[in-house]
Structure formats: structure tokens, C-alpha cells
Amino acid sequence: MSKTNTPNLLSDDQIASFIINGYIIIEPDHARNYNENIFSSLREMPENPGEHIQEALPAINDLLEHRTVVGALASLLGSGYTRDKGGHIHMNPPHTRAQPWHQDERFGRGHQDRDGDHIKQAMLMYYPKDVTEDMGPTVILPGSHRRVASPESMVTLVNLKDQVFTTVNAGAVVLTHPDIWHAGTGNRSDRVRYMVKMHFSRNQQNSEPSWSHDPANLAEIRLRLDSEHPSTLSRNEYEADHATRVRTWNNIAGTAAMPLQSGSHLGGPWPVSGGATTASRQRRDV
């Protein structure tokens, strides 16, 4: 699959959003009744097929071959990406309670070597029905994919500032970094909520951006990587988080890499009283 034959590549802005937030939501234009048919097939399954999703649900291949999905995964992982073993169909029946916050398989089963400053894997979550807030949507903590957190350190965490409930339209696909903090929330409705989860891996390093890149966007992208913080960070964390994001871009951008150091994040309005820029004073205050 060459880049020119791959439709619906992500933009620079979408790649930057993925680096900053750890996820993006795409909405493939499925064939009529596609989502309804998938939902019906799921309802008729006598048991969870485990990782044998494609065998039990052949129609899911249409999703995996959809130009919007292929374009997004190729943008994130390079055109030679492949599906990993594993995956799972999640059923959240009515009247459940929320899962605890977690990173999938971050500790154990040989996954400890995942890099926080690269995009080597991606997680795909497909929802065949509209997911409303009361149906137990997946909750995500934007930016959390750069935090290596043991289950032990998460056990007391419940509601977190800036957590995002991914209420989506039927057919939507949430693509995440493999280390994003997430959880299924409680289903307070009388409707079942399904989600099909699969994992994909990069197989080659990029020598150039694998998405729709325009060098003219670099300054704007750099500004976003330097200044956007999806969750509140301590002063120590600002510098580390910023460096990790720029390194992530550089690890996937090939010839479109950018210098690690930049002074642009010190710009902005003058402070009310002297001594520092407003931006740096805000960082120092926490």
C-alpha cells in the first residue's frame, strides 16, 4: 500500500492532536445498515469469541479495510502496519458499575517496553451503536498516555479533572495510543453497549511523515506541541511532558523533525507584575 493510494490520511493537525491528547475520533461513512447489522450479529453471539473477532464477526473486515480507518492507521503507524493478536469485544450490559482507571497490559505479558515518546502501537475501539452518557461510554484521560502508572498507583483514583466521556455516534472509531488511561463507565441505561477493540502495530520507521503533511504547518504544530496541555500538570511535569511530545513528533516525522528546544512557549501576554511571562508564572504557581 503506497501513500498515494491511501485515501483519507490524517492531517498535521490531527497528528498533533493525537500526540497531545493520546486519541482521536474518526467517523467512517459506513454502508447503509452496516452498524445495525454488526450490532445484530453481536446480539446473536452465544459467547464472547475472545481474540477470534474476525472469524466470529467477518463483517468487521469491512471496517478494517475502510479507507478512513486504513488512512488513519497508516498515518499513525506507517503504511506497513499490521493487526496484533488479541483484541476483545466489550459488552457493557445495563446497570453496571464503572471499571477502575487502567492502561491495557502496561505491566506484564511483555509490554513493558512500550515507548511514551513514539507511536508504535494503536488501539482501535469501534462502537456499532450511538453511545450516550448514560450507556457506560469509555472514559479517557487526555494526555495520560505519557504517564507510566502501575495499577497500584491508580487504585485510589476515581473522578479526575478533564476526564472525557467518549459519547459517540454509531459507527465511530476511537483510535488511541496504547497507553491511554481509560475505563468503561457504569451503564445506567436499559440498553446494552458494545465496543470492539483491536490493536495494531508499526512495522517500520518513517523516513518521512506517513500522513498528509505540509511543511508550512510546522510553526503552527510546534506552537500546539509547546503550549497545549490537556490536563493540569505540575511545574516539573510541564518540561518533561513538552519534551516527550516533541520527541514523539520527531520519532514519526522523519525528515519533518523539529528542534527539541524552542522558546516560543515563553511568549504570550505580559504579566500584570514583572519578573516573568504570564505562561511561565502560571507554571511556577503549581
Add this chain to the structure above:
Amino acid sequence: MKRQRVMYLNAASRSLRAPVVGFAIHEPVPSDAPQIEAGVEMPYETVHNAILDGWKVIHFPAQRAEGHPEKVGVFGYEFVLDQIVDVDE
């Protein structure tokens, strides 16, 4: 009877004045554990504000040993606070 109401507050740093970024309140009655819910606001902007409202800090977060300087660690610094409240038996 009097019982201990416990609140975890995760702040952005060890400072009492740092923004609160996570919380969980455990009521001193038989109940399910608190869970993630949509539309929930942080109960206090800072740990200091919680103290002003009568909560007492019973555990302060330790200063973190520096590991890899460019690793972003776990989420927030965990303060544990309590209030003694009257509960109907």
C-alpha cells in the same frame, strides 16, 4: 454516632495551594465504592480550600524521588483528608 468521612484529593503538586486534579469521597456508611461519573466537578479547587471547609489532612504526599528526569509520573500528589461526622445508626 460519630464516624470518619475520608476524602482523597489529588493535587498537581505537593503544595496545599496547587490545583486539585482528582478526588474520591468515601462516606462512612455501608455503600458501594465511589465510581467514575460524567459531569462531576472537583469538590475543592485546592487542598487549602478543603481545610478552610473543615477537612483535616491526615496524610501528606511524599516528595517523589527523581527517576528519569523526562518521565512524567503518576497522576497528581495524593492527600488524604478526613472529617468526623454524625451518622444515624
